[in-house]
Amino acid sequence: MSLSAVCRRAVTVTAGVTALTLGLALPALAHVTINPGSAQQGGFTKVAFRVPNERDDASTSKIEVTFPSDHPLPFVSVKPLPGWDVKVTEGKLPKPVATEYGEITESVTKVTWSGGKIEPGQFQEFEVSMGALPKDTDHLVFPTTQTYTGGEVVKWADEPKADGSEPEHPAPTLKLTPASAEGDDHGHDEASAAPLTPSTTDAAPTVAAIAGTDSSDGTARLLGGAGLLVGLAGLVVGALGLRRGGRTS
Incomplete structure (x- = not known):
């Protein structure tokens, strides 16, 4: 028997066994x-x-x-x-x-x-x-x-x-x-x-605390920026005063 014939027979037998197995299994599942x-x-x-x-x-x-x-x-x-x-x-x-x-x-x-x-x-x-x-x-x-x-x-x-x-x-x-x-x-x-857990009840205070921190940081930054601008203005005024004093002398 040739090798190809043996392979074909093996495939046929495998397919038959698979079909038989599925045929027996499906009624049990359905x-x-x-x-x-x-x-x-x-x-x-x-x-x-x-x-x-x-x-x-x-x-x-x-x-x-x-x-x-x-x-x-x-x-x-x-x-x-x-x-x-x-x-x-x-x-x-x-x-x-x-x-x-x-x-x-x-x-x-x-x-x-x-x-x-x-x-x-x-x-x-x-x-x-x-x-x-x-x-x-x-x-x-x-x-x-x-x-x-x-x-x-x-x-x-x-x-x-x-x-x-x-x-x-x-x-x-x-x-x-x-x-x-x-x-x-x-x-x-x-x-x-399900009852509220501690993490659930603490959610609002936590958010509020974070919001408050962000607000204070923004205010501090705003005040710091305003102070810096006032300082720069003072330096400009001082410099102009020195230049005028030098011209008068």
Whole structure:
């Protein structure tokens, strides 16, 4: 076999392996996720369910997100999305759940978006504000059903595995972390809630001090220049007086 034939065969085999690897990897990457993926326990948060379209010959036309009933969320609101109709479904819980806001017997069980389209090669984000997040669990699972225009239905409902590996159809999962000692339990934006620091409160006096120094320096320079002019004038007058005295004598 010639060297060129060997090279061609090596290139063909490499391309085939690469295509197979990509073919196996892409479906694992293209699944419904929740962003951001974590929030503080006891707080409020805004998340987006990010839905990619996985099909080349169909569009995503409906998304159903199921909310947890074992850790119900007292407050849920949905951001309108142009081109999509949204329906928030509430229902009775299997059993009442005690929270800091009182006993909850009903909560949001499902949010459904329909009427729009996620075309092939595109994705869409569906935003929800919710809270207060529970303090007695480290994650919340939101099983999601994705429906395509061709009638295909994909259920993203597999819970995280104990060994950390990813299941075939992982459900969007929000990790919950303990609230920080310095922050409150309501998840407010840190930038808007941050107290004034010493450097911030000292800014005005510092600027004022610098301005005062510049002003005094300018005044001193002005007075010094005026004194110099008066001195020069005196020298001129003196010189003229000497010249006149010499002529008179």
